[in-house]
Amino acid sequence: MVSKESKTQAVINLCQRRGFVFPAGDLYGSFAGFFDYGPLGVELKRNVQASWWNRFVLGREDMLGLDGAVLTHPRIWKASGHVDAFNDPLVQCKKCKHRFRADHLIEEELKESVDGISEEKLNAFLSEHKLVCPDCKGALSEAKNFNLMFKTSVGATEDNYAYLRPETAQVIFTNFKYLHQIGRKQLPFGIAQAGRSFRNEISPRNFVFRGREFEQMEIEFFVHPDKLDDCPDFDAVSKRKALFCTEKHQKDGEDGQKMTFGDAIKKKIVQTKWHAYWLAEALDWFASLGLTKLRLRQHRSDELSHYAKETWDVEYDYPEWGWKELMGIANRTDFDLKQHSKESGKELAVFDESTKQKVVPHVIEPSFGLDRLLFTLLLDAFTEKKGKDDSGKEETKVLLKLHESIAPVPLAVFPLMKKDGLAEKAWEIYVKLKKQNPAIVYDESGSIGKRYARMDEAGTPKCVTVDHQTLQDGTVTIRDRDSGEQKRVKSDSIKT
Ligand code: ATP
DSSP, X not given: OXXXXXXXXXXXXXXXXXXXXXXXXXXXXXXXXXXXXXXXXXXXHHHHHHHHHIIIIITOSSEEEEOOOSEEOHHHHHHHTHHHHOEEEEEEBTTTOOEEEHHHHHHHHXXXXXXXXXXXXXXXXXXXXXXXXXXXXXXXXXXXXXXXOEEEEOSSOTTOEEEEOSOSHHHHHHHHHHHHHHHTOOSSEEEEEEEEEEOOOSSOOTGGGGOSEEEEEEEEEEEOTTOTTOOTTHHHHTTOEEEEEOHHHHHTTOOOEEEEHHHHHHTTSSSOHHHHHHHHHHHHHHHHTTOOOEEEEEOOTTTOOTTOSEEEEEEEEETTTEEEEEEEEEEEXXXXXXXXXXXXXXXXXXXXXTTTEEEOOEEXXXXXXXXXXXXXXXXXXXXXXXXXXXXXXXXXXXXXXOOTTTOSSSEEEEESSSTTTHXXXXXXXXXXXXXXXXXXXXXXXXXXXHHHHHHHHHTOSEEEEEOHHHHHHSEEEEEETTTOOEEEEEGGGOOO
């Protein structure tokens, strides 16, 4: 980093300055945990979501898409266990009344991961280490479970209530049998959904990494319970490598070990082939967006969610926070379908053609968070370099090296100057190129250096400049964001 602020803070500042994403509804003061996406952020979000949908839904023969309701029947969450168990441990300062998530407080103070451990153990930790309020040093209350679901009333009576879904997954489970019928898919197959989820996080922080309203992109992949190792697609991924951080690595304080997915299965590090396949696919998709500083971290046995038999998080090595969860891939077994079957009194087993059996399938769930991913992509792409402004003074320039498949603005067209018919020619070229890709932009304001800098900050991979030579031979310069190199090409040869 060239500048003094942390990289994370520099990216947050860039997000707000350039209108990628910023605190919601600032007009009335802060409303923690909610964010609005501006013009650049919206396009980035749409591009990443489209890449996910194209790869995992439209690009596959074994996936069905869904867009379910956000406000959901309370019995869904009773059945799923969220009413009883979707809690985070809350502590309150007895003096200043500030509230904290107990596990995060312990992690920050003691640099030890206590994710998912019981309320009792957390309280033992708090008193053993005599932890106090980080804001005023006041004494802390005991940790108590706090349910993260938002509740609202429906219709004219207050008795009818609903929850804003805290994950998209359950809406998939409740539609499973119906989609299996109308979608004409045999096991194994998946249902995918991208949409909003809501969690009343105790202390939303780290910008969009942890918000109260956020977007998830989830797949529930349904497999015959005896066929979790019968994965025809596994061979195609078995030679790919990843950094695996097992429970043992974590106990030994190690980052993990690099190995192939084939070895991870052979050594029983990952229990089933379908699970390993989805881990490999998730990493491959991240790599296609340019994100490679990743590892797979196994959930410790004391951290596993109530529904999961085995879970791996894909973690990114964040500049100031170290390894943190980017997404999770869980083996949810038949827990959810069986719970919904019990609660609704309806059978959710389906007929499996290959075995001629009626089965309740098991589920592998790759669960991606879109906002967290966007922030990670921005952090990963953020680069600073020293440069000169128009007057020759040294300044720090920002380059956002976003992968060109997701850049909010794929290309910008500039006239070198407005006079001599250059603006008209540039506009003509712009209108032609916009037919190829409507996301390209035209800019004629300010010096050419300022325009390049604006586009570098927005992550625009290519800028086309129209100059006097264009009027003579139809060529333009095309400048590459990362190398700064300029080439002369025929304007009609440009593809965007
Ligand atoms: P964490 O441990 O960070 O709270 P989680 O394990 O509760 O996350 P999951 O329930 O596995 O998260 O949700 C799947 C994904 O949804 C996460 O990996 C993350 O990308 C995203 N996600 C979850 N909670 C939030 C949040 N509050 N804000 C933004 N994204 C979130």
